Amino acid sequence: MYIEEQAISRLPIALSAMAGEPAFSTLSRNASANASRSTAEFCTAMGLGKAAVSSGDLQHLQALAKLTGSSSAELILHSPRKVSDKYTDLCGQRFLTRSIRKHDLAICPQCWLEDLSAAGHQADGSAIRWQWLPRFMGCCSRHEIALIELPYADYTTCYDHVLRAELAEGWLHSLEERVQQQALSVFEKAALERLEQKTQMVDWLPDIQIDTLERWSLGLGAFLAEGTLRPDASPLTRRRELIDLGFSVTRAGHGKLVDEVDEALGRHSTRLSKTWFHGWALQASMQKERQAFREIMLGLIKDQGDYCLLSRHQYAPSEVQVDACIKKIAETTDRSRKWVRPALEIDGYLPDGGVPDGLDVRTRLRACSTHVAALVASVGAEQSANILGIGATMFDGLVSERVIKPIPTIAFKKPRFSADALDDLLKRVEARAILQPGHAIRDDMISLPHASFVLRCPAGQILRYLEKGELPGSYIDKTEIGLAGLRVSHKELLAAIRRHQRADLTLEEVRKRLALSSRELRQVVAAGLLRVDRRRPNGLRNAAEFITCDDYEAFLERFQTPKTAAQHLGLTPREVTALVRASQLSPVISGSDARVYDRENVLSL
Template identity: 25%
Template sequence: MVIEGQQQNLWTGMTALSLTVEHRTGEPAFSLLSRLAARNFCATDDFCNDMGIDWAAVLAGDPESVAQVADLSGASIKILMATTPCHLDARRTMLHRMVINRARLSGHDMRCCLSCLAEDAAEQGNHATNLPSIRVEWLHDLVFVCPRHGKWLTTLWTEGDQRRRLDTASRFAEADWRHVTGVEYRVAPYDLWLAARLRGQLGSTWLDQFDFQAATDVCDLLGRSLMRDTFPQLRDMKGGERHAAISTAFDILSNGEEAFRAVLSEMQHGGGSPNDGPARRFGVLYGNLDRYLTSPAYEPFRAILRDHIFQTWPIASGQAVLGEILPARRLHSVVTASKETGVPRDRLRAMLAANGYVTPRGQGTFAAWELFDANEAKDFLARAAKAVTLKDILTLLNMSKSQVDTLRAARFLKPSFEGEGLAPLWDPDEAQAFLSGFLNDAVQVSEGDAEWEQVSAAGLRLRVPPGEILQMRLDGRLSRFSRLQGAYGYRSLMVNTNELIAARSSTDDLLNMETFAKAIGLRWPAARRLVMSGLTPSTETRNPASGAMQRYITPADLRGFHQRYATLLTLSDELGRAWQGVSHLLKVRRVPRVQVDGMDFGQLYAREDLRDVLQAITLSSPP
């Protein structure tokens, strides 16, 4: 039987009540049901018993129970279902097709916007009809402000029992909310975004492409991590402080991945060192994404944080970061490289700085944050690990310090590692290979052999630098060295003194640039330009004193010059005339001076331009 004034719903079998209330925007089913019971002068439990409604099922957002409430009140089932959280299991609920952690909506405090409540109470009708409504977004523990009125949500009651807490009509009747003044508060972009999402409206920020629960959690965790030094624990933060932290994080994340990575870098270098580890530098953001928030919904954020750590942190190979194991180390710091190689930290930094891997000590940052590519420096670090000091080299090669200094002056036995603030270091394999290159084909001789003498001793006696003796062997001017029986290393290296004397005398015929210029009568710069431009033959050989490769003029080279060119000096000698007379003759005959690509070489003449002049002079000379 249908009572007059009621309308039966064919799907639920329920009929709309005559005494009803209007469903307000954003109101969940439990709030509407509580007001409906009050409108019919019943306690909510009694009303549910009379109407055959399961109150617990309504609180859980059961679709059939919510539909019953909609039919009894005359509300739209679709709209009421959209504004009522529907529990999926013990941990998850759904609102506007967004899966949300139930804990976010299950706080014991009932917080409300007093301005919204005042508007509800100002509506026309009796006292029951005017009972305020709960808005579903107020249930979310990360909602702090009503964006519509710019008011801080005020806690009106605290109740651990869900049935009593959400029997809102009874609680409003008990609470003295009409005499409480709401606190005005600045509405942040975060507040507008969160309220819109909880009403089912999708925004256009970078965060809107991700799962809602994951996005809000990351905003919360990032905000708390940014304030970790001020508020180490969540319990230390008051509502306004937490709201400010989340708002700051939202402003950052809404600008996209690049902004997210930038703030991660700031957090990373805001104090401490890599020794702290990512968990300490990124606080609860890293801890929760590492241990608890590991579902696919959080993977985009975990991937960004993980990639940032892999790209900017000296993570060791085999170490797991946010569920992924790094197969091979990408970065080293001075500290981690020092630990792996065993090279003291300050020494290694100086070695790395000298080779451009890091900045020198006193520049850049401290050693723990001086990072460099581990793969690029792999071979360098392997050599650095076995580098030895001068003292070790003296023992290894059986040399004295003065002998090492002498060879270094001749550009031999150059340290493998040297630079500012770094004592010379040698790769022992390279040092040994240097000496072995002279000893490998050496014949063994006994002490007292008159033809052979130690290199250092022969150099001292004959005034030939030991570096020059070694260079003679490399150039082939000495056929071989020998090895002294019973000795090792550099002290065993013997040179044939007769061969050395002969080789030394052969170098006396070489002309350097200055001597060559004087020999042909040109200024030194002009002679050097002629040689370096390749217009006259020259020979490159090592400077006996400095060991540097230089251009010299051999007798053969000098003959080549005379075949191509002549100068006033050489023509004067050749013709037996004063150079002034030769100069006058060349001017009269208009013989051009040599110039190539704009380069001037002074009083230099090509033989082919002198052919007619020399022939005329020869014919006019008396027999």
């Protein structure tokens, strides 16, 4: 890969790679030490390729080693090297790329505490170790401390561990609180020996990838312990136990494996089918990767005996029903099973374990099918606005006014909307926007966006006026799309707004009408003499406090202020105040100086 000729050949501050540190970690530390805002900016200045360093390009790793004074051989050995879209090499071993951490980089808090202490508590002194990169590694082999995931990851900063740690305020200072003892599992110890000493993990099996053996061990352990065919549904700590169980049985030999599976068949009263072979722990592996286990699994299926042939349940077990339903949903909606199951779990249609309990399994699965179908058929905000023929800002206003409601889901990062609900809204508007008998097309017809802008009236409120029949002269221009073709009368809309604005006095308007200070009005509200309603006047403004006109008039029927009393007595407010003081008339709110008096008393002065 090409390296720029004009690259800087010397760093102001050069941090060499630590023992076992991959290249992307060295790159991140040097970028931070040399005051670069990101590794991308640093690479541009140095003539390196960020993507090339992260993917283990030999030429760029050698250039980085020379730039930082590191050993190129050590840097290359401990850096993940992407062989293809599917495979990555690390320490001379091949992994599936998905088995190497990227956005979910994890660190040992104890190692980082030591790094920070040695570097004078500078973030650029903390380094990633290659032993933390495989996803099956859950703890640090040196301290036997559980690994913790770095905060803040996106596709541009996932390998920039220093920037990720600094962006989360206070995260580095909380490392001591995150230290948690966790011993290496049997599988993790064997995997590290394989990586460091090139030993064989299972003597009687051919040389296989570590992550493929991990998947096999997880599936076998889950079947032996629980009889389940879906081990990924188990919590992380439980999965570590299942991997150790499956790996220990596998390492003990073929005879031990057959005996344990035979006992599990009887213990769980189940049978193995070819579904177990094709859809078990190795369901995402290619034929070459699972070749070492093919004969073993087919042999177990063939020689398992006649368990459970005489005892058939009315329905299949809940787990089987859920798996079948998810498969059917995935095929019907053209989505992958890996998307369908998490979507149902995160939206609460399936429990965390993935299998509902009780007798309502079939009912819940029907609800799951309906929900996923609605999600797949849903549209985003931009497409929804296009369907309605309005802009994004007006659409957001309709959503905030609850004229349009998003589908209740957190499976998507952004709100999703039902296309059927949008069509229903358009049909309701079209049904109302029909010229009534005796109403000719007026000269003052304006569009919905124009009306909303000119009269400062939310679009949702205009649609409510239309549905209530207060805009009888409205019609739809068929040459335009959706709500863009709605035409309303300026005069009719203005009259409707004025009719409804009578009940919408803001607290500030009431204060001016009563000629009270803000503190005095707050005392009136606190005493319960006026009822305040806090709400949004439309979807585009902040919440405000309102008093209905009826409440305001009811208040004046019982109480008066100097200004309102002056209007009845034909005096000035100052003259009314002088009369009140002369008669020593007390305010109606005891212990308060709010100038609110009993109506009969003040008008009799």
